[in-house]
Amino acid sequence: MTSASSGLAGTTHEPDEAGHFGPYGGRYMPEALIAAVDEVAAEYEKARRDPEFLAELDRLQRDYAGRPSPVTDARRLSEHAGGARILLKREDLNHTGSHKINNVLGQALLTRRMGKTRVIAETGAGQHGVATATAAALMGLECVVYMGEVDTERQALNVARMRLLGAEVVPVTTGSRTLKDALNEAYRDWVASVEHTHYILGTAAGPHPFPRMVRDFHRVIGLEAREQVLAAYGRLPDAVAACVGGGSNAIGIFHPFLDDEGVRLVGFEAAGDGVETGRHAASITGGSPGALHGAMSYLLQDEDGQTLETHSISAGLDYPGVGPEHAFLADSGRATYEPVTDAEAMEAFRLLCRTEGIIPAIESAHAIAGALRLGPQLVAELGPDATILVNLSGRGDKDVDTAARWFGVVDPESLPTEPPPGPVDADGAVASGEREL
Amino acid sequence: MTASLTGVDRLGEVFAAAKAEDRAALIGYLPAGYPTVKGSLGLLTQVLDAGADLVEVGLPYSDPVLDGPVVQHAVETALRAGVRVRDTLGVVEQLAARGGRAVVMTYWNPVLRYGSGREGGGGPAAFARDLANAGGLGVITPDLVPDEASGPTGWLAAADREGIAPIFLVAPSSTDERIAATTAATRGFLYAASTMGVTGARDAVSGTASTLVARARAHTDLPIGVGLGVRNGAQAGEVAGFADGVIVGSALVSAAEHGRAAVARLTTELAAGVRGQHTGR
Numbered sequence: 004m005t006s007a008s009s010g011l012a013g014t015t016h017e018p019d020e021a022g023h024f025g026p027y028g029g030r031y032m033p034e035a036l037i038a039a040v041d042e043v044a045a046e047y048e049k050a051r052r053d054p055e056f057l058a059e060l061d062r063l064q065r066d067y068a069g070r071p072s073p074v075t076d077a078r079r080l081s082e083h084a085g086g087a088r089i090l091l092k093r094e095d096l097n098h099t100g101s102h103k104i105n106n107v108l109g110q111a112l113l114t115r116r117m118g119k120t121r122v123i124a125e126t127g128a129g130q131h132g133v134a135t136a137t138a139a140a141l142m143g144l145e146c147v148v149y150m151g152e153v154d155t156e157r158q159a160l161n162v163a164r165m166r167l168l169g170a171e172v173v174p175v176t177t178g179s180r181t182l183k184d185a186l187n188e189a190y191r192d193w194v195a196s197v198e199h200t201h202y203i204l205g206t207a208a209g210p211h212p213f214p215r216m217v218r219d220f221h222r223v224i225g226l227e228a229r230e231q232v233l234a235a236y237g238r239l240p241d242a243v244a245a246c247v248g249g250g251s252n253a254i255g256i257f258h259p260f261l262d263d264e265g266v267r268l269v270g271f272e273a274a275g276d277g278v279e280t281g282r283h284a285a286s287i288t289g290g291s292p293g294a295l296h297g298a299m300s301y302l303l304q305d306e307d308g309q310t311l312e313t314h315s316i317s318a319g320l321d322y323p324g325v326g327p328e329h330a331f332l333a334d335s336g337r338a339t340y341e342p343v344t345d346a347e348a349m350e351a352f353r354l355l356c357r358t359e360g361i362i363p364a365i366e367s368a369h370a371i372a373g374a375l376r377l378g379p380q381l382v383a384e385l386g387p388d389a390t391i392l393v394n395l396s397g398r399g400d401k402d403v404d405t406a407a408r409w410f411g412v413v414d415p416e417s418l419p420t421e422p423p424p425g426p427v428d429a430d431g432a433v434a435s436g437e438r439e440l
Numbered sequence: 441m442t443a444s445l446t447g448v449d450r451l452g453e454v455f456a457a458a459k460a461e462d463r464a465a466l467i468g469y470l471p472a473g474y475p476t477v478k479g480s481l482g483l484l485t486q487v488l489d490a491g492a493d494l495v496e497v498g499l500p501y502s503d504p505v506l507d508g509p510v511v512q513h514a515v516e517t518a519l520r521a522g523v524r525v526r527d528t529l530g531v532v533e534q535l536a537a538r539g540g541r542a543v544v545m546t547y548w549n550p551v552l553r554y555g556s557g558r559e560g561g562g563g564p565a566a567f568a569r570d571l572a573n574a575g576g577l578g579v580i581t582p583d584l585v586p587d588e589a590s591g592p593t594g595w596l597a598a599a600d601r602e603g604i605a606p607i608f609l610v611a612p613s614s615t616d617e618r619i620a621a622t623t624a625a626t627r628g629f630l631y632a633a634s635t636m637g638v639t640g641a642r643d644a645v646s647g648t649a650s651t652l653v654a655r656a657r658a659h660t661d662l663p664i665g666v667g668l669g670v671r672n673g674a675q676a677g678e679v680a681g682f683a684d685g686v687i688v689g690s691a692l693v694s695a696a697e698h699g700r701a702a703v704a705r706l707t708t709e710l711a712a713g714v715r716g717q718h719t720g721r
Contacts, residue, residue: 021587029588031548033506035611035636037585037618177512183503190505195637197613291556294549294583295503307525308553309502 005071005230007064007105008057010222011050016261018328022211022298025334027327030210031294036190039197044212046117051219056112063108067141068098070105070223074231074392079358080371084378087389090240091361092228092256094396101364101397102224102252103134107203109220111138114201121145121200125189127154127182127248128319128366129161130397131205136170138203146170149188151181154318161401179312182248182322186296206249207326210297214326221255228392229259240392241381242267246369247340248284248320250329252396257338267339270329271373273315274342284313286325287333287340295323300330316345316405317365319397347372349409352399364397365405371395446603447577451628454493454541455663455684464680464714466491467665468707469545469689470696471498472531473523474514481531483696483703488540490704491711495535496580496687499528499546506582508640510690525550529574536575543578543607543628544571551579551595568598578605578628586625596625609633610656612648623660629685630656634668641671641691650682672706676713686714 022028030040050056064070075091094102114122122144126132132148139146148165152174155162165172178184193202207217225243232240243260245253247270257268272285283289286301293302295310303311303323315321332338348365351372355363363371374393381389399406407413445453458465468487472480484495500515500523507515528544535542554570555562571579579599581589586608589595599606605628610619613636623630634649635642646669653664665685670676672691679686688710695702 030585031588032583032585033611034585034609034618034622035506035613035633038613038615177516178502187503187505191508191638194506197636293553296505302549304549304553306553306557308550308556309519310549 005223005226006061007070007223008061009226011057011219014258016258018211018215022215024214024328024331026292027299027330028211028214029299030297031299032210032297033194035194036197039193040210040212042117043113043201043216046113047212047216050113050116056116059112060109064105064223068104068108069096071227072096074228074235075359077359080355083354083358084375084391085382086387087378087382087391089374089378090232090390090392091395092224092392094224094252094394095361095363095367095398099130099134099137100400101130101134102221102255102394103131103205104137105223105255106205106217106220106251107131107134107138110201110203111142111144114144114203115142117201119199119201121147121196122203123147123149123189123192123196123200124203124205125149125182125185126205127151127185127321128317128364129154129158129165129401130319130364132170132172133161133164133168135203135205136165136168139170140168147192148172149175149185149192151175151179151185153180154182154185157405158318158401159404181313182318183296183310190296206251207254207328208249208296208298208300208324214298214328217251218254218258218328221251222258224252224255224394225257225259228256232392236390238390239263239266240390241265241385242269242377242391243394244269244271244370244374244377244391245394246271246320246366246396247287247325247329248273248322248366249324250326252394254326254328256392256394257332261337268332268337269373269377270338270340271343271369272340273317273320273369274344275314275316277344278342282314283342284315284321284323285342286323287329288342290323292330298327300327301325301333316348316409317369319364319366320369341373343369343372349406351375352406353410361395362399362403363395364399365402367394367396447572448603448605448627450541451543451577451605455629458493459684463716464683465493465663465665465685466676466711466714467494467496467685467687468492468692469496469498469687470692471500471511471515471518472528473500473518473521474693474696475517476521477523477527477531481534482700484531484535485538485540486700486703487692487707488535490707492707494541494543496545496689497528497532497535497542499525499544499550501547501550504547506638508638508690510641510693511639514693514696525554529570529576532571532576533574542576543580543605544576545580545582548581548584551581564595565598565601568602568604572602572604576604578607580607580609580631582609586622589625599627607631610652612636612652616655619656620659623656623662626662629663629665630660631687632656632664632666632683634666637668639668639690641694642669649679653682673709673713676710677716680714680716686710
């Protein structure tokens, strides 16, 4: 079995020296932080060639995070996919419950190499924050996590987890009080603390070298899955599906398949109430190129270049940008990106719970919904052997409150006060508590 | 607008005039649209009338990563009130029409996206053209480094074509190599960030500022303005001792919360400070 460090070995799909993927990527950021990202880039280049670093990364990924993660043949779910075989790459089974640990362990080791003693992170759903708090505890690093106030409310469980792990969680009250504003605050912290602090960016976005480095730490997902599917079925999947917010889990599973021309790569973006309503977070489907948070990429913006507010039931996908390599893959046509609404994602969430006994993160439920849509198309085109590999990027414990509200499975009085996340009907009334689970 | 002189030339005049008086130039920042578009025009006029040599007109942006709470609050207020990019250019135009000298301070995406809804194409070239036509002298870009300005964005070429100054920042963390490259791309004046951090008034001027200015002087004859953290006449006087320009932002924004008189008072104090006439407080 391939090991985590294989992801760092270099590929034939690299950005230029300044981190550009075609017109995307690069560094759109304050001069004050350039020295810091230069240091990260230089240290990463050394580390990825250092057998000791690679051995330590592999040891942690194996003995601590639990890699490799299995591939599960989702037979009962497949019955709902037009007969296509759905295979789940189980990143939800990693320690801390998502793919985020892959990147965080790598960057935490890098932090130690650079002699820094404090890490900061931004988080949306809290999965990256929890993973960072975990790695910080493991390595004795001080940890501060910035999280939009809206997200601290809808992902309260993860806030508690981070605090239990010894991290300071700072609710961000500026702007839209979600993930993009958490990123702003993390940058503001970093510019003043860079001497002793490393910013563990949580997705394959931001300034060079983050998009490439974070991708490399996550390539293990695709490398393992490719081997596992080949070994079990003697063939490659016809399609690989993943949800895309910033896009780290998607780029991790897509990348090792880039040269497999017959394998379709499909990213599913959060369409919220529907792209046509304007209340969504589908940056590639509904956005245009622009510079935000350190890189050029697709962005949800108005005609003045102001970042638009986004909406998704999934805090982890509720972000107006996307990693630059996805923008590049979208333009080139090598990967395609489609929107999945809140309602479609929650239906897939329900189905996975009931058919496979797996409660997915709502983020990952977008990928499941996408696969259910893709299945009949592939079967019609390729026949009954059509196979879709889905990245089940995280587990849904953190989303139990949100899902319970959506489906109305518990007495609303027993839940913390929060506006119900259900869709708003034409009269503005929120429909909730009446769905069939 | 003086017909034959470019924005870069006129910025040169600002610093030359101050130097002729053996003092540093005073540069004041306020965002357009705060508290209203008309209000911001009044406040910026006040800053110029009370003794600033140049103003930076801030272009409100949704994600100001290099700004502290005071500026964040002001630009959020402006954006909520519906300020548009064209309003910032309008403020510059009206200041210029009455002889005021102004540059724009903006994050990069609004320039990149400028005029995107318009026929005939927009982007940095159109922004540079419209700013020059409005009588603006240059653009400070806190999140654009020269590395990304010479490539596909074509910002350096666009600014050069219109005679406006691309003004870049150096920071205490900048290597000598980067200071050399940044000063080579900069026109008008160099913006030296006095400290590692976001904008905001501070009790003491960081000791790293004079070191940074000295390091930058080894690479350039451009005037050097120092910003971040200056809030009173005494600090302005201190910075004027080693820099060619003293840049004040957050302190003026805070004063603006109390109205035009407060802005005039602070500007007068700062103007005395850069002239070495500050009597302490």
